[in-house]
Amino acid sequence: MQPITQQEYRISPDLRRCCWYIIICGIPLIGVFYxxxxxxxxxxxIEILLGCLFFLFMGSITAILPLTWKLRVDEQGxxxxxxxxxxxxxxxNDFASGRILKQHRTLYDPARGWGRxxxxxxxxxxxxxxxxxxxxxxxxxxxxxxxxxxxxxLRYGFFKTATFDSQGIHILIRGKPFEYQWPDVQHILITRMxxxxxxxxxxxxxxxxxxxxxxxxxxxxxxVTNEEINEYLxxxxxxxxxxxxxxxxxxxxxxxxxxxxxxxKQRQKDVRIIIAVFGPALALxxxxxxxxxxxxxxxxxxxxxxxxxxxxxxxxWKQSKDITELENDLDTAIKAEQSLE
Numbered sequence: 001m002q003p004i005t006q007q008e009y010r011i012s013p014d015l016r017r018c019c020w021y022i023i024i025c026g027i028p029l030i031g032v033f034y035x036x037x038x039x040x041x042x043x044x045x046i047e048i049l050l051g052c053l054f055f056l057f058m059g060s061i062t063a064i065l066p067l068t069w070k071l072r073v074d075e076q077g078x079x080x081x082x083x084x085x086x087x088x089x090x091x092x093n094d095f096a097s098g099r100i101l102k103q104h105r106t107l108y109d110p111a112r113g114w115g116r117x118x119x120x121x122x123x124x125x126x127x128x129x130x131x132x133x134x135x136x137x138x139x140x141x142x143x144x145x146x147x148x149x150x151x152x153x154l155r156y157g158f159f160k161t162a163t164f165d166s167q168g169i170h171i172l173i174r175g176k177p178f179e180y181q182w183p184d185v186q187h188i189l190i191t192r193m194x195x196x197x198x199x200x201x202x203x204x205x206x207x208x209x210x211x212x213x214x215x216x217x218x219x220x221x222x223x224v225t226n227e228e229i230n231e232y233l234x235x236x237x238x239x240x241x242x243x244x245x246x247x248x249x250x251x252x253x254x255x256x257x258x259x260x261x262x263x264x265k266q267r268q269k270d271v272r273i274i275i276a277v278f279g280p281a282l283a284l285x286x287x288x289x290x291x292x293x294x295x296x297x298x299x300x301x302x303x304x305x306x307x308x309x310x311x312x313x314x315x316x317w318k319q320s321k322d323i324t325e326l327e328n329d330l331d332t333a334i335k336a337e338q339s340l341e
Contacts, residue, residue, distance in 0.1 A: 002072060004073065004075050004135060006072065006073065006074040006075075007073045007074075007131075008070055008071070008072050008073075009070070009071040009072075009073070009124040009128050009132065010069065010070055010071075010124070010127075011065075011066055011067070011069055011124065011125075012123065012124055012125030012128065013122060013125065014125065015125075016067065016068065016101070018063075019066055020180075021310070021311075022059060022063040023059060023063045023064070024109060025054075025306050025307060026055060026063070028306060029055065029303060029306070029307070030052055030055050030056070030283070032299050032302060032303055033051055033052065033055060034048060034051075034052060035299065036295075036296065038050060039046075039138070039295075040293065040295055040299070051236065054094070065082070066123070066248050068081075068082055068083045068084065068222075069081070069082050070082075070125075071121070071132070072086075073132060073135055076089055076091060076092070077089045077090050077092050077093075077094070078090040078119065078132070078136075083106055087116070088112075088116060090107070090109070090119055094150055095111060095136055095140045096139050096141050098139070098141040098142070098143050098144075099111055099143065100140070101143065102193070102194075102197045102199065103199070104193060104201050105120065105121045105122040105129060105188060105193060106118050106119065106120050106121065106122070107121070107136075107311035108297045116198065121133075122260075126247065129193065130194065130246075132209040133193065133194040133196075134164060134194075134274060134298055137194060137195070137196045140196055142196060142197070142198070145198065145227070146198075146225065146227050146228045146230075146231060147240065148231045148232050148235050149228055149232065150165065150166075151163060151164055151165040151166075152164050152224045152228065152229060152232060154212065155212065156212060158216070158262055158332040159173065159174045160173050160174075162171070162212050162301040164232060164233075164236070167181065167182075168180050168181035168182050168184065169182075169185070169205070169207070169212075171210075171212075173223075174328040180207055180208075182236055182237055182238060183238060184207060184208060185205060185206070185207060185237055185238065185241050186206045186207065186241060187204075187205075187206040187241055188202055188203070188204075188205050188206075188233055188237055188241055188242045188243065188245060188257050189202075189203070189204040189205075189206070189243050189245065189255060189256060189259060190202075190230070190233075190242065190243070190245070191203075191244075191245045191246075191247055192244060192245070192246055192247065193246070193247050194246060195244075195246060197232065198226070198227040198230045199225070199226035199227050199230065200214075200229075200230060201247060203215055204231065204254070204259055207252050212286070218243040229296075234268070243255065243256065252300065254330065254333040254334065257326060257329050257330045257333055258330065260326055261326040261327065261330060263321060263324065264319060264322055264323055264326060267319065268316070268319040268320070268323065268338070271312075271315055271316065272316075276314065282304060285300070286300055286301055286304075320329070328332055
């Protein structure tokens with residue numbers, strides 16, 4: 001086994017930008033609060049001071065404190081720290097014991113005391129998570145596989161259930177049944193955080209006329225775990241229709257690209273719907289405030305532009321950029337399939 005080079009990870013660049021955004025925007029917001037409280041509302045000095053202190057405290061908790069979080073990986077194991085204070089080490093022997101569970105982007109050790117059983121990796125970003133997981137997997141021992149249940153049930157969407165048994169998939173939508181045998185399944189798309197695990201972050205089952213998506217609103221499995229679902233599908237579904245995707249890796253398969261592109265366009269649509277709903281509401285609120293006090297309306301408008309506009313513009317730009325990249329990947333995948341025909 002190769003020696004492990006000591007490495008330190010801090011919160012991801014996206015989270016750091018958010019923290020600095022809060023810090024930078026917090027200064028003018030405190031100024032706006034002081035101006036409104038002092039000259040518009042004519043509050044007492046002590047009230048203004050307490051309000052400013054409250055803003056400073058919340059800014060410290062939400063922005064400054066996360067910037068001190070750190071995860072160190074070395075030859076002994078992994079250690080997290082906050083404000084320079086290190087916690088208990090997660091040694092490589094712990095990972096080789098077979099008791100540590102991987103729960104999406106969180107590690108869980110049932111042998112530790114309450115409040116110290118989880119190690120959350122979500123803060124360091126997907127690329128860094130993959131690096132840390134690669135090191136963990138050189139020591140990690142999977143827990144024993146779970147027993148495969150005779151059948152399992154998924155509730156997805158509204159008034160929809162899908163029951164899996166040895167014969168196939170039985171779907172019930174508002175009391176109307178739909179029957180599918182296992183050979184009818186076109187694709188089973190399983191997304192995992194890394195290869196050495198049985199659970200998944202997403203499951204999509206593509207049938208001839210519909211899809212079952214584990215991330216759909218209201219989706220929940222009945223008394224079964226992801227690990228049991230994974231074992232069940234590998235035991236019953238056709239092997240050639242199961243496709244595994246590791247989160248963060250380059251997507252090459254056409255079906256995965258189409259699914260991700262569909263999801264991203266839906267998220268972009270959701271963001272625009274939110275703005276379309278809350279934009280007019282904010283405009284009406286500002287208009288009503290302007291009738292009472294123009295300075296209040298101007299102060300609220302300035303706060304809205306400072307706090308809402310930059311994140312919204314960045315989100316729309318990032319989503320459009322990702323959609324363009326996926327569309328280019330999809331064209332490449334389609335051309336590759338056509339060249340093989």
